Amino acid sequence: MNSSDGKKRMNVEGEDRLSSLPDDLIYKILSFIGIEYVVQTSVLSSRWRFIWTSMPYLDFSMERIYHPHKFSKFIIHFFSSRNNQTEVSSIKLSFHEVDNQDIDVFVQQIMEYAFSHNIQQLNVACLFHEFGVEFPHFLSSSRSLKHLSVTKEHVSATPYLKTYVVKAPSTWEFPALTTLYLHDITLCCDENTDKCIDLFSKCANLKNLTIKSCYMGVKVLSI
Known part of the structure; x- marks a missing residue:
């Protein structure tokens, strides 16, 4: 050489x-x-x-949030500094909540941002010790969201945790949704809905639906 x-x-x-x-x-x-x-x-x-x-792909997965105030400051800094002209293709949310209802606020802020930036895929996996978190209704009107997964994280040492709470209206819109995966969540009515819900009648593009190990807090779920 x-x-x-x-x-x-x-x-x-x-x-x-x-x-x-x-x-x-x-x-x-x-x-x-x-x-x-x-x-x-x-x-x-x-x-x-x-x-x-x-970045169009945002992963907010964390096993445990030890300092909610610090994380809140990070969320504010991240979204205020992000290029708002860039759409959000996907978001992953995975939180281990420890006796702190502020997590609900963080989840709401992130989902609102995703909604306003034409999110296409959303995966939510949460583990809660004391509180359920209400899934925001505004996402069901998204005209960009195609894939939605909502699950509860499982830890063998803590098997008796409350599940993620989805309070549903009589129907969901989700006009662009093609895939919906619900695993180990609580599905119940909001205060304006009777005990019979027909969630999917307006989901015109839904092709893949999975409802696994969910608690149904309604008398009738029509599919």
């Missing part, structure tokens, strides 16, 4: 190939880690400084 070959190999080995990738591919790679770590990549170089502000 001559000296020019060695020099060429050294240049290739020293090249930052990750930073040279197109933004869309970097977004896909970063979608596999929590959003708090994505934000931290801004210190790597000038190339990475603002990558996180246009």
Whole structure:
């Protein structure tokens, strides 16, 4: 091997190939880690400084929130600094709530932002010790949401936890929804609904429906 070959190999080995990738591919790679770590990549170089502000895939999965106030400040900073021209393709929410109703507020804020930025896929997995969290009604009018999954996280050491509460009107709209997965949640009526609900009659594009191990707090659920 001559000296020019060695020099060429050294240049290739020293090249930052990750930073040279197109933004869309970097977004896909970063979608596999929590959003708090994505934000931290801004210190790597000038190339990475603002990558996180246009991430279309947001993962807010956390096993446990020890400092709700700190997390609240992070949510405010994240959404106020994000590029509002960028739509949200998907959001993952996974919270381990420990005797703190503020989690309900965080979930509401994140879902409202997702709704206003044309979210297409939403996965919610929550674990609660004391409180159920009401699923926001406004999402059912989303004209962009195609895939929705709502489940309860399971921990073998704490099998008797309350489930995620979905208070339903008489029908859901979900005009674009094609896939709905409900697992181990409580489905009940709101105060304006009788005991017979026909949730899916207006979900014109629904193709895949899974209702697994759910508690039905209604007399009749019509499908």
